[in-house]
Amino acid sequence: MKLKTVMLAAAMAAIAVPAAHAQVVRGDQIVAQSNFVSRQQVSIPQISIVVRADFVLFSVRYETGTRSADERENELAKMFTTVTQRAGRTNGDIVVEVGSPGNSAALETAAIKEVVNDQGERSSIDLVLKVAVKPNESFDAIRARTEKFVNDTPVNGRVEGVIGDSQFLGVSEPKKHRETLIKAIADDVRLMQASFGGPSSPVRVSLTGMEQRSQTRPVGPLDLEIYIPYSMSLSSGSNN
Numbered sequence: 447m448k449l450k451t452v453m454l455a456a457a458m459a460a461i462a463v464p465a466a467h468a469q470v471v472r473g474d475q476i477v478a479q480s481n482f483v484s485r486q487q488v489s490i491p492q493i494s495i496v497v498r499a500d501f502v503l504f505s506v507r508y509e510t511g512t513r514s515a516d517e518r519e520n521e522l523a524k525m526f527t528t529v530t531q532r533a534g535r536t537n538g539d540i541v542v543e544v545g546s547p548g549n550s551a552a553l554e555t556a557a558i559k560e561v562v563n564d565q566g567e568r569s570s571i572d573l574v575l576k577v578a579v580k581p582n583e584s585f586d587a588i589r590a591r592t593e594k595f596v597n598d599t600p601v602n603g604r605v606e607g608v609i610g611d612s613q614f615l616g617v618s619e620p621k622k623h624r625e626t627l628i629k630a631i632a633d634d635v636r637l638m639q640a641s642f643g644g645p646s647s648p649v650r651v652s653l654t655g656m657e658q659r660s661q662t663r664p665v666g667p668l669d670l671e672i673y674i675p676y677s678m679s680l681s682s683g684s685n686n
Contacts, residue, residue: 477503477547477616478662478670493631494673496665500618502577502585503547504592505610509570512604518569521603523558526571532599533575540595541576547614550574576616585667589613615670617662623672624660631656631676642680652679 508525512518533542543550544561561571577592596607617623635651643649655676665671 476620476660476662476670476672477614478664479547479612479614489675490663490671491673491676492678493627493634494671495623495626495630496669496671497617497623499579499615499668499670501579501616502588502592502668503550503614503616504575504577504589505547505612506573506575506596507570507608507610508573508605509568509608510603510605511568515564515569517603518564519559519562521605522562522569522571524602525605526558526561526573528602529573529599532595536595539578539580540592543574543576544572545574546572547574547610547612579668588668615664615668617670617672620660620662620672624674627660627672627674628656631674635678638678638680647682650681652681653677654679 506529508522508529510518510521512521530542533540543552558571563570563572575592575595577588579588593609596609599607601607631653635653638651639649653676656674658675660672661675662670662672
């Protein structure tokens with residue numbers, strides 16, 4: 447297979463996600479664009495945790511320039527089947543979804559006619575490869591494993607595979623990290639009370655924003671910083 451690398455940064459930036467973080471909440475998962483660079487100043491609370499990503503999302507476009515529109519659709523339908531069957535033999539190391547990273551859906555929710563994009567003389571389908579992060583595996587190793595999967599997948603007709611430059615790091619079960627964060631924030635509150643108050647001068651600590659969803663941002667090739675965007679204020683508990 448001929449593997450092309452294309453610049454999809456603009457396309458990824460167009461996904462409807464919070465601009466400051468390029469983050470998407472997907473049910474029991476959080477994904478954030480790994481190579482997103484924001485020029486906006488982002489205020490991060492004092493308490494946060496850094497976790498290793500559970501998976502990486504890669505975009506792959508399969509495209510064909512066969513003359514007949516019907517034949518193009520047939521080629522892409524066969525390609526779609528080939529890719530999903532190969533992914534099914536990886537024991538969950540690679541899972542295929544349809545759409546774009548951060549804006550994809552399970553295969554069961556789409557029919558091939560719904561995912562084929564006909565551009566007149568060419569047709570394509572956009573897929574997402576959800577690649578599990580293995581212990582002690584580097585990002586380069588994951589990228590190489592993904593490229594090998596795409597390169598080794600047999601093509602049909604004039605179909606070519608295109609892998610995108612933009613990736614998303616993902617965390618599964620963000621609720622478990624939220625619990626860790628809340629405990630760390632509670633410890634910080636007690637530290638504030640002990641440091642600035644005492645029996646004769648109690649300190650009242652107020653937190654706002656704790657009801658918000660956890661936020662995340664990439665801080666390394668496979669590392670994500672997770673935090674709750676809360677704010678803290680201290681006041682005298684004696685009402686003086």
